[in-house]
Amino acid sequence: MMSENNENRDYEHKPSVREHASARREKQDPEAGFEPLSLWFFSICAFVLMIGGGYLGAKSAGFDFGSTQVSGYKAGTPPNFTPAGPVLSERDKYLKSGEAVYKTVCNGCHQFNGRGQGQIPPLVDSEWVINGTERMAQIVLNGIRGPITVNGTSYGAQEMPAQKGALSDQRIAQVITYVRERFGGITDAVVTKEMIADARNRHGDRVAQYTAGELAAEDAMLSGEQPAWMNPEADAAEGETSADGKNSGDVKDPAVNDKAPESKETK
Numbered sequence: 222m223m224s225e226n227n228e229n230r231d232y233e234h235k236p237s238v239r240e241h242a243s244a245r246r247e248k249q250d251p252e253a254g255f256e257p258l259s260l261w262f263f264s265i266c267a268f269v270l271m272i273g274g275g276y277l278g279a280k281s282a283g284f285d286f287g288s289t290q291v292s293g294y295k296a297g298t299p300p301n302f303t304p305a306g307p308v309l310s311e312r313d314k315y316l317k318s319g320e321a322v323y324k325t326v327c328n329g330c331h332q333f334n335g336r337g338q339g340q341i342p343p344l345v346d347s348e349w350v351i352n353g354t355e356r357m358a359q360i361v362l363n364g365i366r367g368p369i370t371v372n373g374t375s376y377g378a379q380e381m382p383a384q385k386g387a388l389s390d391q392r393i394a395q396v397i398t399y400v401r402e403r404f405g406g407i408t409d410a411v412v413t414k415e416m417i418a419d420a421r422n423r424h425g426d427r428v429a430q431y432t433a434g435e436l437a438a439e440d441a442m443l444s445g446e447q448p449a450w451m452n453p454e455a456d457a458a459e460g461e462t463s464a465d466g467k468n469s470g471d472v473k474d475p476a477v478n479d480k481a482p483e484s485k486e487t488k
């Protein structure tokens with residue numbers, strides 16, 4: 222009777238039993254996800270790493286990767302690869318140089334978009350750009366002041382300084398070519414440094430800037446050969462007619478090599 226009572230005693234709920242040293246020695250139940258791994262698992266991993274490492278070491282000749290490189294190998298370039306970007310035609314290069322001159326010299330006044338500002342007239346679609354190259358060369362060489370009408374608007378409060386001291390014949394030729402192409406839409410003829418050298422001979426010792434009335438006639442073109450690299454294009458443009466008639470009367474003299482420009486579509 223007595224022993225039966227003892228067996229049924231609820232030891233678990235007696236603090237004196239739960240806090241006994243032997244109970245504390247027992248491992249805590251692991252939290253979910255932190256269960257200890259089996260020693261077998263570690264053994265298998267170690268085995269796989271050893272075999273794998275041995276295999277790699279053997280096949281790579283003791284981890285000497287020099288042996289896997291082909292001696293004398295040089296990385297080749299794919300066909301049609303041009304490291305410096307697309308190849309520019311002679312004309313494109315000429316226009317690029319003209320753009321560089323424009324950006325350093327003309328930009329500040331006429332603006333990069335060529336639309337001018339305030340009393341500085343626009344170059345876009347300007348009759349002084351599209352028409353005679355003789356008078357455009359005069360303007361760039363010696364500058365211009367006093368009243369001038371551009372695209373039907375009159376200007377005159379500001380002056381354009383002479384550029385002949387700052388720019389070589391080549392630079393002036395390039396910038397005029399660039400301005401005529403970009404703002405006047407003229408693509409069939411370029412202005413060469415020989416043409417500008419000739420213009421400088423004739424106008425270069427002028428002291429003061431021009432006034433509009435003193436400039437050469439609107440159809441006077443600088444004379445000289447087109448560069449050889451212009452020929453294919455010049456030939457292609459030969460058959461074109463200036464359809465609108467607006468500029469078709471500009472060039473009368475067959476000796477001049479520049480052609481009547483087509484007027485540019487207005488934007």
Ligand code: HEC
Nearest residue numbers: 326327330342343347349365366367369376377379380381
């Ligand atoms: C310091 C300012 C200034 C600079 C730099 C300048 N211009 Fe001008 N340009 C003017 C002004 C101002 C006029 C108008 C002058 C007048 O009213 O008579 C003018 C007029 C012109 C004209 C005739 C009118 C027109 O708008 O078509 C052309 C062409 C021209 N400039 C081209 C150029 C080119 C090309 C360059 C660079 C090489 C250049 N200019 C640099 C101020 C400048």
